[in-house]
Amino acid sequence: MDRHAGLDVPDPAPGEFLSRGYQGAVYLRGAGADRRVIKQAMGGRIARVVRSAMLRREFAAYERVGGLPGIPRCFGLQPDGSLALEFVAGEPYRENSSALKDRDRFFQQFKERILALHALGVAHADLKRRGNLLISPEGAPILLDFGSAVIRNPDGSFWNRFLFRQACRMDLNAWVKLKYRRRYDLLSPEDQQHYRPTALEDAARVVRRAWRKVTVRHVRKAWRLRRQARRDQPR
Ligand SMILES: Nc1ncnc2c1ncn2[C@@H]1O[C@H](COP(=O)(O)OP(=O)(O)O)[C@@H](O)[C@H]1O
Numbered sequence: 001m002d003r004h005a006g007l008d009v010p011d012p013a014p015g016e017f018l019s020r021g022y023q024g025a026v027y028l029r030g031a032g033a034d035r036r037v038i039k040q041a042m043g044g045r046i047a048r049v050v051r052s053a054m055l056r057r058e059f060a061a062y063e064r065v066g067g068l069p070g071i072p073r074c075f076g077l078q079p080d081g082s083l084a085l086e087f088v089a090g091e092p093y094r095e096n097s098s099a100l101k102d103r104d105r106f107f108q109q110f111k112e113r114i115l116a117l118h119a120l121g122v123a124h125a126d127l128k129r130r131g132n133l134l135i136s137p138e139g140a141p142i143l144l145d146f147g148s149a150v151i152r153n154p155d156g157s158f159w160n161r162f163l164f165r166q167a168c169r170m171d172l173n174a175w176v177k178l179k180y181r182r183r184y185d186l187l188s189p190e191d192q193q194h195y196r197p198t199a200l201e202d203a204a205r206v207v208r209r210a211w212r213k214v215t216v217r218h219v220r221k222a223w224r225l226r227r228q229a230r231r232d233q234p235r
């Protein structure tokens with residue numbers, strides 16, 4: 001893949017704003033078949049350095065898996081460090097998952113896509129975030145955002161192989177979480193084999209629970225539930 005292909009004429013206008021996330025800002029540029037998603041590192045100096053590194057990692061992941069179905073085409077890193085991707089016309093999974101016509105098929109394809117990535121040496125590592133998933137017009141999954149991907153090196157160190165294995169587990173755990181909507185008690189025996197929380201995920205869960213306990217959100221929720229219960233009480 002040509003590192004700087006796709007946008008031969010640099011467009012000084014950032015384009016239509018799409019979203020702001022971990023890696024900076026996402027813009028839409030161009031029209032029709034030339035429509036591109038531009039991911040640009042933003043923020044202060046340190047944030048920009050980190051985000052630019054994530055964009056380079058994302059580019060490396062796309063280089064490895066380019067051509068797989070369900071993944072946008074990548075047009076490379078631009079001279080300013082931004083990343084250009086094919087715009088995929090999909091619906092955000094977050095808001096549309098309940099309207100999926102064939103949920104089983106969606107999750108079967110989703111798993112196949114994850115396993116195809118792993119076979120090429122790329123683990124996504126951020127699939128729990130529903131914003132990284134779109135639903136195509138045909139109802140198939142589109143995987144986005146490879147900024148946290150773990151890429152297996154052919155002559156990788158012990159550490160690289162370890163991280164890759166952990167990230168592969170995280171991908172399948174995310175698949176289980178989304179498929180069963182956290183109802184882990186409903187897992188089929190076949191899917192049970194895919195759910196193996198890593199030590200990192202276990203630790204994150206403990207922190208998350210503790211955090212919920214100490215935050216105002218937790219207090220507010222309890223207060224709201226109490227108020228609702230009082231309202232529902234027979235008079
Ligand atoms: N190739 C794409 N096609 C269509 N929409 C996209 C594409 N890439 C990103 N988006 C939209 O932009 C949002 C943020 O993109 P993402 O790659 O997840 O960036 P971030 O690293 O900031 O989370 C996504 O949730 C999606 O709505």
Ligand SMILES: [Mg+2]
Nearest residue numbers: 021131132145
């Ligand atoms: Mg994202």
